[in-house]
Amino acid sequence: MNVRHFLTLTDFTPAELMYLMRRAIELKAMLRRGERHEPLKGKVLGMIFEKSSTRTRVSFEAGMVQFGGAAIFLSPRDTQLGRGEPIEDAARVLSRMVDIITIRTFEHNKVELFARYSKVPVINALTDLHHPCQLLADIQTFIEHRGDIQGRTVAWVGDGNNMCHSFIHAAKQFDFQLRIATPPGFAPDAAIVKSAGTRVTVMEDPMQAAKDADLIATDVWASMGQEDQQAARAQAFQAYQVNAELMHKAKPDALFMHCLPAHREEEVTAAILEGKHSVVWDEAENRLHAQKALLEFLLVGQVN
Ligand code: CP
Ligand code: NVA
Numbered sequence: 001m002n003v004r005h006f007l008t009l010t011d012f013t014p015a016e017l018m019y020l021m022r023r024a025i026e027l028k029a030m031l032r033r034g035e036r037h038e039p040l041k042g043k044v045l046g047m048i049f050e051k052s053s054t055r056t057r058v059s060f061e062a063g064m065v066q067f068g069g070a071a072i073f074l075s076p077r078d079t080q081l082g083r084g085e086p087i088e089d090a091a092r093v094l095s096r097m098v099d100i101i102t103i104r105t106f107e108h109n110k111v112e113l114f115a116r117y118s119k120v121p122v123i124n125a126l127t128d129l130h131h132p133c134q135l136l137a138d139i140q141t142f143i144e145h146r147g148d149i150q151g152r153t154v155a156w157v158g159d160g161n162n163m164c165h166s167f168i169h170a171a172k173q174f175d176f177q178l179r180i181a182t183p184p185g186f187a188p189d190a191a192i193v194k195s196a197g198t199r200v201t202v203m204e205d206p207m208q209a210a211k212d213a214d215l216i217a218t219d220v221w222a223s224m225g226q227e228d229q230q231a232a233r234a235q236a237f238q239a240y241q242v243n244a245e246l247m248h249k250a251k252p253d254a255l256f257m258h259c260l261p262a263h264r265e266e267e268v269t270a271a272i273l274e275g276k277h278s279v280v281w282d283e284a285e286n287r288l289h290a291q292k293a294l295l296e297f298l299l300v301g302q303v304n
Pocket of ligand 2: 163
């Protein structure tokens, strides 16, 4: 059988994704009960990170330790990748030594190229185009707080970035309505929007997007690699802040999500981030549980 990769949410079927959600919730309960579960004893995760990370790095490393395995963090500063060794060569070498690989990088086609040459599963730990691991945690968080997300309405407010693209895939795979409000010139990739059919609507008015939504989600206005655009973007996104007025448009029990790190008083006010709608700390914790479900699925298969 061909080796399975997780480069976007569309690499898995809706049924497989729902399994991951059930399993993540189960693994979380097992960990809370102090149950030892070591299905990856002796297995090694290679972690190539060309961008900074707190949550993704720590959740993968902690997850491997809890599962009885190990993780090796590989920064381009200290490996030959940073000195221009071709991706194809690194993929062939590393995948003969480790059992699974996670990559955080800039261009999405780099992870695709790596996966093509890898003998072992490759997980996308964020590219300029997608952040699928974050969506596993986000959907798990929604389910834990509000039950099934199928048929619900989600508003994405802000940049049409990697997180927005993964939310679009999530709308398709988990079958919910997604309203995206971005300033002119910052809309998500048209082909990705089209792939989700009628489930996704793109607009400019954040109030219209937020109306009666079950969930409002946002992200930073300038992503990693866009630091030089910070000032111009702050200007363009001014009307797209998630604040009390916007949150008030959503359902009274609507949730607020942010993948973090957040910039208080820019894309979200401190009051909303720390307020009753916010589930950002659960989202962050669930990176651990959802990715453990993913690692187990890719290396052991479905267990129940
Ligand atoms: N949300 C997220 O991916 O965080 P890090 O950049 O800290 O990994
Ligand atoms: N859109 C952000 C997400 C960080 C987790 C970035 O790419 O920097």
